[in-house]
Each structure stands twice: as structure tokens, then as C-alpha cells.
Amino acid sequence: MIRGSITWSADPVVVVGAGPVGQTAALLLARWGVPSVVLDRRSGRDPIGSKAICQQRDVLDIWEAVGAGAQIAAEGVTWTTARTFHRDRELFSYTFVDAGRSAFPPFVNISQARTEQVLDARIADEPLVALRWAHRVVGLTPDTSGVTVHCDTPAGPTTLRTPYLLLCAGARCDELRRLLGVSFDGQSFDDRFLICDIRTHLPGWATERRFYFDPVWNPGRQVLIHPCPDSTFxxxxxxxxxxxLAREEASGALDRRIRAIIGDRDYEIVWKSVYRFQSRRVNRMRVGRTLLAGDxxxxxxxxxxxxxNSGVADAENAAWKIAYVGHGWAPEDLLETYHAERHAAAGENLEVTTATMDFLVPPDAVRARRRAEVLAGAGADPAIRAQVDSGRLAEPFWxxxxxxxxxxxSRPFPGRPPRGAAPPAGPGVLVPDAPITTSEDEHGRFRAVARxxxxxxxxxxxxxAVARGPAASVPGPARVIALADIDPAGELSAALRMRPGEVWVIRPDAHVAATLSAPTAAAVAAALDRALGHPATMGEDRAQRSRPTPGPLLETPS
Structure with missing residues (x-):
């Protein structure tokens, strides 16, 4: 366990929003010995509707770090194949590559409501997290040492003082964004999407995602079908x-719409809604000691x-950086790298999903004709097939x-890999997972040690020797591990493809910070300094730099 004898000398971190992103952030902060207070304007949990259902393998892995990933995976529906159709013809399908041997499937489908319940149970068992419902944040007063948070509650106005504020309040927090002075630029799409959770029996559909372009039962438009637990789709x-929607229900057209897909069998509508989707991003994800995450x-x-999936990655990135700065293990500059990294990740997601929406809903006649040509030719020509965009599924940002x-x-990034694949391990990339041996009689997972x-x-x-000295001076937990000592079967070695003599620096969120092919103690120390957010070395004398008190050096997995 990370926290050990770590103590937090400041007020708790305030997390605004008790959805999955806020829940995850609070639990991850607790791993680092950081107390938090989670505020939500609602009076309690809303257990209705599937909402965000598709949880990616690496997000399950993050949740497992707080004791929830295995349960969410076990309760969810596992699927490994994505199928894409045009009318009544299958264009292609693909499965997902695992560079190592993960503990989790590529994706599981489970309702957001159930995910929140599982995370709530973990919060209930975590003394460092306090969850407070019916606390509506109405004001923020920031200064150089933190933020004063003003709330309306059923008992009257109250204030909380926090050294760091994490805003995970969802899409509809326009007033809080205004208080922080950030913009939320982007676009809304005109077309709407009807979503129904339907409980029925569909043999053979339970382990795959299906996407239909222009099916006869929704001509000129698209349909996406995901399996969910409890025989629900x-x-x-x-x-x-x-x-x-109300008019379609009253006329019986909704029933006909559903039966066009499932046939003449019994079904129950568990939840239904109509959405208009947006693509937006704040101009700043860090404002002083406030970080914005998720929607x-x-x-x-x-x-x-x-x-x-991207919001949970925001939470992990924010949590370890708040912990390191707050404990005095890293300079405040580290917080700015939260914006640099996660703002870029949001930009990548906007680029990928906007391209998908432009293919699904062409914005002009030229692109509509092009889409029709691509769909017509994709069945016979693999080169054209690659241009079909039914959505590139979630993956970690590199x-x-x-x-x-x-x-x-010597390890240049090869660029965005094919759909379903992962880039080779290297600088900036999330390390693959694999079983490891932590002692003669104990086994574990590589990512658990890396985190x-x-x-x-x-x-x-x-x-x-080139690693031990620099590691001993690292503030906070650090360890030096020989790959051969934890990987007798060679599975991790095959996934990482380390070269003889290399030293790799891996961050607390399991991303590779450096791959040093000719390591010296000075090179290792410089890579660690960089990964901790210190200014680029550029000849600066490390010995004269003011550094926080070193933390424990661990040379074997615990």
C-alpha cells in the first residue's frame, strides 16, 4: 500500500462532483494518503439509465488500483469484437490486441449507475474520503495557497478551505467554469440520437458490438448496438x-422500430432518452490550484x-500530481503538466470523434457523396474499407x-496505430501489463507495481549503481527493480522489448517517462527530475537545486 506512514498536513482536497470521475479521483488521492471531501449538488445517487456503459481495459486497471476494477469487470459483459455493417452486409470486424497479458478484457459493458454503486462502496470503506450530498457550489475564492469553496446546503451556506480543487462536476457546470474564467468552445450536432436500454433475449449478440450504416430499419442513418448485463441491450x-419520442411512443412506431431489430419476441424498455451530442473543450484545464476533469x-x-474513459484518465493524472505537489515531493510546476497532458488528450479525442461524426452525419454534399462511395466499395476493397469510420474505440493517450x-x-513514436492495436512500449506510452513474480511464493501484476x-x-x-543513487534522492516512493528478478517466464520482457543495458523510468501512472539506452547516474537523475516537473536541466547544477526531503527507496516489489 502506498500510503504507509505518509501524512497529509494540509486541509483535504475538495472534489466537486460525485460521478465516476470524481469518485475515482478521491479514491486515488486516498492511495497517496491525501484526504478529500467530495461535494455534489444532488440529494443522492440517481440509479437510472445505462449512460456511459463501455469501460476500457486500461480504465478497469485504474479502478483495480482502488479495489474496484475486478468487480466491475466481473459484473460487466465482456466483448472483444467490433462488427460494422452496411445495410444487410458485414463490411469488417476486428478484435483487440493486448501487448502483454492484461488482467482484464479489452472492454466490458456495464451501466454507469452500477459502476457508481461499486465505487460508492469503496468510498464507504475509505476513511480518507468524505462524500457530502446536497452541497451546491455557488462561489470560488482562489488565492496562491488554495481555494475557498462557498456552498449552499439544506442547513444553510457553508465554506470549505482546500489547498487544491478538482472540478468533476459534469457537462452542466457552466457557472463554475465562468467563475474560473475558462471558455468551453466547440459545437453541437443537429442530428439527435435515441437511446433505449432493452431487456430481451438475442442469441449470439452478447459478446460483440454491432454498428449498422443505413440499415433498412433506419434508412439513411445509423444504429449502434451494445450488449449489457442482465440480458439488456x-x-x-x-x-x-x-x-x-413521445409522439413515436403514442403511435406505436417505437415498438415497430425496436421489433425491426429484435424480431417478434418479448422485450422490456428499461430506460430511454434522446440526446444531441456536443464536441467541446475548455481552453484551460488548470487554473491556479484548480484542475478540471471529465465532462x-x-x-x-x-x-x-x-x-x-478519458475522464478516469484525467482523474489518475490529477491525483498523483496533486499528491506529489501537496506532499512536497515535486514543484508546483508539475500541476501545469496536468493541463499540458490532458488538454492534449482531449484534443486527440475531439479530433477522432469529430472525424467519426463527419462520416456519420456528413456536413455537406461532397462528403455525403464520398461516404456513399466508401460504403459501397468497402465490401470488396480493403483499402477503401479502412476509410469507413464507425468510431475508433477508446485507448490511452500517449x-x-x-x-x-x-x-x-532510438525509439521514435510510430504514430497512431491501427484500430484495436497499441503502440510499442516507449517514451510516453502506458506500459503493457503482465504477470510478475514478487517473491518466491507470491505473484502480482506489473502495473500494480508500477503505480x-x-x-x-x-x-x-x-x-x-546508475539507478540506485538517483532513486535514493527521489522525493516520495521510488524503487529499483531488475526485470529478470520479476519476469522468470519472460512474458513482460516480450511485451516491453527492453534492450540490454537500458534503464527505464516509469511514472506513478504507469506511463514510461524515459528509456535510457546508455544510462549514467546523471542521465537517470535528469530523467527523474524531468518526470517530476522540474525545469529542464539545461546545465543547471542539480546539487544547488532546492529539493524536498527524499522518500523511501524500495528495491523489490512490496
Whole structure:
């Protein structure tokens, strides 16, 4: 456990918003010994509707760090294949590649409401997290040492003082964004989407996602079908801008719409809603000691399941950086890298999902004709098939250009990989997972070890001395581990493809900060300094730099 004897000397961190992103952030802060108070304007949990259902493998892995991932995965419906159809013809399907051997499937489908319940149970068992309902934030007074949060509650106005504020209040927090002085620029799409959770029996559909272009039962538009637990299927229909759900229900057209897909079998509508999707991003994800995360910071179209999955990654990025700065293990500059990294991630998601929406709902006649040509030719021509865009599914963002990442010219980033694939391990990339041996009688997972602080991983023939000294001076938890000591079966070695003599620096969120092919103690120390958010070395004398008190050095997994 990270927290050990770590103590937090300041007021609790305030997290605004008790959705999955806020819940995750609070639980991750607790791992680092940081107390938090979670505020939500609602009077309690709303357990209705599937909402964000598609949870990606690496997000399950983050949740497992707080004791929830395995349960969410076990209760969810596992699917490994994405199928795409044009009318009544299947164009292609693909499965997902695992660079190592993860503990989790590529995706599970489970309702957001159930995910929140699982995370609530973890919060109830966590003494460092206090959850307060019916607290509506009405004012923020920031200064150089923190933020004063003003709330309306049933008992009357109250204030909380916090050194750091994490805003996870969802899409409809316009007033809070205004108080912070950030813009939320972007666009809304005219077409609407009807979403129904339908409980029925559809043999053979329970392990795959299906996407239909222009099916005969929704001509000229699209349909997306996801399996969910308890024999439930989430169906998304693209519908016209003037679609009227109440009128369609009253006329019996909704029943006909559903039966066109499921046939003449019994069904129950568990939940239904009509949405108009938006693509937006704040101009700043950090304002002083306030960080914005999840839908409060970015909105994307849902094709690709990039909303909640990206928000959980925001939470992890924010949590370790708040903890390191707040404990005095890193300079305040580290907080600015939250904006640099997660704003870029939001930009990537906007680029990917906007391209999808332009293909699904062409904005002009030229692109509409082009889409028709692509769909007509995709069945016979693999080159054309690659241009069909039914949504690139969620994946971690690669911090290749992050200020925390030390470039390695011998490991250039190859660019965005094919759908369903992952880039090779290297600077900025999330490390693959694999089983490891932590002692003669104990086994574990590589990412669990990587998330316990900074990790200096030694390839065969690497000199431990070049890592031990720099690791000993790292504030906060750090460890030096030889790959050969934890990977007797060679699974992790095959996934990482480390070269003899290398030292890799891995961040507390399991992303690679540096791959040093000719490591020296000075090079390792510089890479660690960079990963902690210190200014670029540029000849600066490290010995004269004011550094926080070093933390514990761990040389073997705990």
C-alpha cells in the first residue's frame, strides 16, 4: 500500500462532483494518503439509465488500483469484437490486441449507475474520503495557497478551505467554469440520437458490438448496438433533428422500430432518452490550484466510448500530481503538466470523434457523396474499407510530447496505430501489463507495481549503481527493480522489448517517462527530475537545486 506512514498536513482536497470521475479521483488521492471531501449538488445517487456503459481495459486497471476494477469487470459483459455493417452486409470486424497479458478484457459493458454503486462502496470503506450530498457550489475564492469553496446546503451556506480543487462536476457546470474564467468552445450536432436500454433475449449478440450504416430499419442513418448485463441491450438510433419520442411512443412506431431489430419476441424498455451530442473543450484545464476533469473539461460524441474513459484518465493524472505537489515531493510546476497532458488528450479525442461524426452525419454534399462511395466499395476493397469510420474505440493517450517525457531518438513514436492495436512500449506510452513474480511464493501484476511510485526498471546487463543513487534522492516512493528478478517466464520482457543495458523510468501512472539506452547516474537523475516537473536541466547544477526531503527507496516489489 502506498500510503504507509505518509501524512497529509494540509486541509483535504475538495472534489466537486460525485460521478465516476470524481469518485475515482478521491479514491486515488486516498492511495497517496491525501484526504478529500467530495461535494455534489444532488440529494443522492440517481440509479437510472445505462449512460456511459463501455469501460476500457486500461480504465478497469485504474479502478483495480482502488479495489474496484475486478468487480466491475466481473459484473460487466465482456466483448472483444467490433462488427460494422452496411445495410444487410458485414463490411469488417476486428478484435483487440493486448501487448502483454492484461488482467482484464479489452472492454466490458456495464451501466454507469452500477459502476457508481461499486465505487460508492469503496468510498464507504475509505476513511480518507468524505462524500457530502446536497452541497451546491455557488462561489470560488482562489488565492496562491488554495481555494475557498462557498456552498449552499439544506442547513444553510457553508465554506470549505482546500489547498487544491478538482472540478468533476459534469457537462452542466457552466457557472463554475465562468467563475474560473475558462471558455468551453466547440459545437453541437443537429442530428439527435435515441437511446433505449432493452431487456430481451438475442442469441449470439452478447459478446460483440454491432454498428449498422443505413440499415433498412433506419434508412439513411445509423444504429449502434451494445450488449449489457442482465440480458439488456443498449441500442442507439440516429434520428432526425425534429424527432419526437413521445409522439413515436403514442403511435406505436417505437415498438415497430425496436421489433425491426429484435424480431417478434418479448422485450422490456428499461430506460430511454434522446440526446444531441456536443464536441467541446475548455481552453484551460488548470487554473491556479484548480484542475478540471471529465465532462467539466471536455465533451465528445459517444462513438468510440471516449467520454468516461478519458475522464478516469484525467482523474489518475490529477491525483498523483496533486499528491506529489501537496506532499512536497515535486514543484508546483508539475500541476501545469496536468493541463499540458490532458488538454492534449482531449484534443486527440475531439479530433477522432469529430472525424467519426463527419462520416456519420456528413456536413455537406461532397462528403455525403464520398461516404456513399466508401460504403459501397468497402465490401470488396480493403483499402477503401479502412476509410469507413464507425468510431475508433477508446485507448490511452500517449504522452509522447509531454514536458515530462524524455525523448529517445532510438525509439521514435510510430504514430497512431491501427484500430484495436497499441503502440510499442516507449517514451510516453502506458506500459503493457503482465504477470510478475514478487517473491518466491507470491505473484502480482506489473502495473500494480508500477503505480506505487516512480519505478526504475533495469534491463539485463544494466548497472544497478546508475539507478540506485538517483532513486535514493527521489522525493516520495521510488524503487529499483531488475526485470529478470520479476519476469522468470519472460512474458513482460516480450511485451516491453527492453534492450540490454537500458534503464527505464516509469511514472506513478504507469506511463514510461524515459528509456535510457546508455544510462549514467546523471542521465537517470535528469530523467527523474524531468518526470517530476522540474525545469529542464539545461546545465543547471542539480546539487544547488532546492529539493524536498527524499522518500523511501524500495528495491523489490512490496
Amino acid at each position: 443498449r441500442i442507439d438510433w440516429q434520428v432526425p433533428p425534429d424527432y419526437d 467539466a473539461a471536455h465533451l465528445v460524441a459517444p462513438f468510440g466510448a471516449r467520454g468516461l 504522452y509522447v510530447e509531454s514536458p515530462l517525457t524524455t525523448p529517445d531518438p 506505487d511510485g516512480f519505478l526504475l526498471l533495469l534491463a539485463p546487463d544494466a548497472d544497478p
